[in-house]
Amino acid sequence: MRAAVFHEPGPASSVLQIVGRAMPVAGAGEVRVRIVLSAVNPTDTGTRVGKGVPDGVALPRVPNQDGAGVVDALGEGVRDFEPGDRVWVWDAAYGRADGTAQEYIVLPRHQVVRMNDDVPFEVGAALGIPALTAHRCLTTAADGPARLAPGAFAGRTVLVAGGAGAVGNAAIQLAKWAGATVLTTISSKEKADLATFAGADAVINYRSEDVAARINELSDSGPHVIVEVDTANLDLDLDVIAPGGNIALYVPGTCTVPSFKAMLKNVSLDFVLTYTTTPDEKRNAVEAVAEAVNAGAFRVGEEAGLPIIRFPFDRIAEAHEAVENHAVGKVMIDVTAGS
16 A cells, blocks of 8 residues: 655655555554545644654654544454544544555554444545534533534633634534524635635634724623634733633643633633543534534535635645645645545
């Protein structure tokens, strides 16, 4: 089979190579998946350059955490799949050397998630890191819910910073599925359109509008949950958040917290990294995302606010470079033909 491999950290065009490898064998409790689409996240490019999340795995490595495809073979004890079932996978390259940038991958059963036959592979490949991160950000508040479901956010307002990014898009769609009123901030007319297509109730351009004033116009209470992409926004977040609200921050950075302002409103601040969430938190996220997807509540493509940017497998280096250059949309690699 073909696999993309890097033997040392460095630029994509220098270190990524497509090589031939032996077909992996599914052991007990494992599933072999034929990967149709492999998605590229910023965390994947970070790992490739040697600045990713430390997981103790030595080089060489096959990159990319997320992907979608079909079940190809079952290990001993796996009885709830059939070959040909459509699936998506998560955290494929965390704590192991082999990610989804290869034609076949073997993973533990719990990291392979069934999707309905009418769900496009593009949707499955777009989940993983973005959707699971978004779910955790939406559920860090102590007063719950721990797992999203229809009606779980009824009567609540959510603010998503950066609604045109992959995590922002997922947060908008999942929060709307759960019944929230969703506000989002963006930086351009193009991104405003994408956030609107994703389902946001109101879109605020932080380059041309007074964000705090607009939020105060749109919400009597202020947002109960804020999904935050930038530590620089914390002062603004504390100005607009509802008393007792929760801010979930999912991008690294250095921050100074105006603590008295936070104390006055009894606000909580959580830091989210999907890789290291607890087993219960990850299970809740996977199950909720799978339910939303199979219910048709999670879509991709420009009409859903997340343009798909596809590269052939032999141009994987260009795909990684597109992510590093902040392409607007979801970058995916065609690994094998779909079915």
